[in-house]
Amino acid sequence: MQYRRLGQGNIRVPVLGFGAMRLPMLAGSKDTKRRMGVDLAGAIRMMHRAFDLGINYFDTAWGYHQGWSEVIVRKALKDLPRDRVMIADKLPIWLVRKPADFNRFLRTQLRRLGTDYLDFYLLHGLSARTWAIAKEQGALDFLETARREGRIRHIAFSFHDRLPLFREIVGAHDWAFAQVQYNIVDTREQAGRAGVRYAAKRGLGIVVMEPLRGGDLVGPHPPSIRRLWEKLRPGRPVAEWLLRWAWDQPEVSMVLSGMSSMEQLEQNIAAARRSRPGNLTPDQRRTIDRVAAAYRRLRRIGCTGCNYCQPCPQGVRIPLAFQFHNEFGMFPESRDLRLQYRALGPALKLDACNECGQCVEKCPQQLAIPQLLKEVAASLAPLAG
Ligand code: SF4
Ligand code: SF4
Structure with missing residues (x-):
């Protein structure tokens, strides 16, 4: 595994982080109550294998797998040395109604994860609405207090809104990193390429999420896009090119991937070993840009399949x-x-x-x-x- 510096601080992170939001599911499971159908043994095997291969960063959140992700991460990490593992969790800011809620969430998350500190605690999914809640309820004061108490080590945020707000948030605190949705299609949306460069210039680490856009970019592809991918080195999985596109950029500290099978994990780790900043040739970059343009022309709705909108009270899928x-x-x-x-x-x-x-x-x-x-x-x- 390769490691990169997180922004301008002293922390080094693996270029590939383990996102615990798309854990492997039991085939054909209709049991959505017991751990939401997650294949616990498979998830644990994957996380242990990831650690053995150098991934020491695990990312979870309050809502992933309807709350089970944090519990499953605890079960997977309990046999690993805590001081060699970095855990990132996120505060569900949209659920905060009063300042006391901050402590309630953090306490519950530490208990679910079976740890007395988080390496990184993020304000989750900041947008105009949730940033307003964060400011009104004093989120940053709470986070600083929790940091002084030793319950969290570093403060960060993840983001889903437009560039001007991203800039405002970057300037509002001494963040360890910004976590952004960034992939070959989302270079002009949300923080986008301009936001990535802006934050990196100000010393923040950049953690990329949704590098495969919820798996949509991996295929199957229409013929026009398939032909473009085939122009790149045939036989290499498309996912590898999508990850390499992110790692090619020196601003990017780490790419999170929500891996759902051992095969994906092994493939992504192999790709991580081969990737360096500035590793793509101009020709490869041009071809990937053409793929992105072709996708933009075809997609009708920019839904990433994150599932945050579920469940709908009327049962709409x-x-x-x-x-x-x-x-x-x-x-x-x-x-x-x-x-x-x-x-x-x-x-x-x-x-x-x-x-x-x-x-x-x-x-x-x-x-x-x-x-x-x-x-x-x-x-x-x-x-x-
Ligand atoms: S529509 Fe639902 S699944 Fe799609 S991006 Fe919005 S919250 Fe996520
Ligand atoms: S009923 Fe309609 S508007 Fe309400 S949550 Fe469901 S899909 Fe959304």
């Missing part, structure tokens, strides 16, 4: 509906997709939305979900027959 809509945009002729849609379409409950707006508040991409659902319903309706 929002991420799945958007996924169908996007995949039909990219694969309009796919017979398999039609078959899947015929089988699953009714379960999406597209007509059950009563426009309560709860999902809109939770969506880090700030999608106008109720309106989009109407468009999705209209576009998918002819496929049901």
Whole structure:
């Protein structure tokens, strides 16, 4: 494993971090209550293997796997030396109603993780709305107090909004790093490339999340995109090029990947071993830029499948509906997709939305979900027959 300096501080992190938000699932499990169907033994095996291969950074959050991620990370890490492992957890700022909530969340998270300190504690998913809550409720004062008490070691934030707000937040505190959604398609959205450079210049580490955009960028691809990927070295997985694109940039300290299988883990680690800043050739960069442009032309809705909008009180399967809509945009002729849609379409409950707006508040991409659902319903309706 290679390690990079986190911003201008003294901490070194692996270039690949283990994101515990897409842990392996038990095949065909309908048991969504017991650990939300996560394959506990498989998840533990993966985290131990990751550690053996040099990944000593594990990223979790209050809401991942509906709260089970933190518990599973504890079970996986209990056999590893605590002082050689870095744990990052996140404060669900959108749930904070009063200052006392900060302590309640941190206390619960430390208990779930079975540790008395976190290496990194992030304000999770900052946007205009959640940043306002953070300021009103005194989040930074709380974090500084917790740091003095030794319950957290470093303070950071993750971000889902626009560049001007990103700049404001970068300047508001002495952050260890900014965690940003950054991949070949999201270079102009959210913090984007300009935000990455801005924060790095000011000494922050840059932690990249969603490098594969929730797996969407890995494929299957329409022919135009497949041809472009094939121009790059054939036989190498697309995921490797997506990760190498991020590692190619010297500003990037670490890339988080939510790996769901041992195979993905091994592939990503092999890619990490081969990657250095400035490692892509100009030709490779140009081809990847063309892939990004082709994707932008095809995708209809910028949903990352993060699932924050779930559950919907009316049972609308929002991420799945958007996924169908996007995949039909990219694969309009796919017979398999039609078959899947015929089988699953009714379960999406597209007509059950009563426009309560709860999902809109939770969506880090700030999608106008109720309106989009109407468009999705209209576009998918002819496929049901
Ligand atoms: S606006 Fe519609 S889709 Fe969103 S939470 Fe409410 S009922 Fe569900
Ligand atoms: S609609 Fe928004 S919150 Fe829901 S999965 Fe997509 S990006 Fe995430």
